[in-house]
Amino acid sequence: MRDILNKLKIPYVVLPGNHDCLGSELSVFGEIFGALNFSFIAGKTKFLCLNTNALEFDCSTPVPDFSFIKQALSERVNGILKDEYSPDATFIDHGHARQACAEAIRLYNTRRPHCALNPKTPAEVHQAA
DSSP states (O other), rough: OHHHHHHSSSSOOOOOOOOSTTTTTHHHHHHOOOSSSSSEEETTEEEEOOOOGGGOOOSOOOOOHHHHHHHHHHHHHHHHHIIIOOOOOSSSSHHHHHHHHHHHHHHHHHHBBBGGGSSSSHHHHHHHH
């Protein structure tokens, strides 16, 4: 399968299916295709690719991996705040940095429409609820 996919002229993403999780197949899948959980950014969209085959596991670890989801989303928000609201900022002290972060978060929530919110700001959606 990998040889066929490698001949493609376009990017592709491979995620494990339920049969990949049986027996030792999961380790084989990881050796061939890489991490079971990963993320990437295309344009301004971050994609989270998750192993969600909970029924094939022994429940010793949560599936999907919620700590991975939390970390990936935190990295995305941090990147947006850093890249869009203070790309060249130099802070004079901790208080100044905290103040700049608070202002960036305020702008993010009140001035930046989100496609997932049909494009509205989080403040508009919260106010309408």
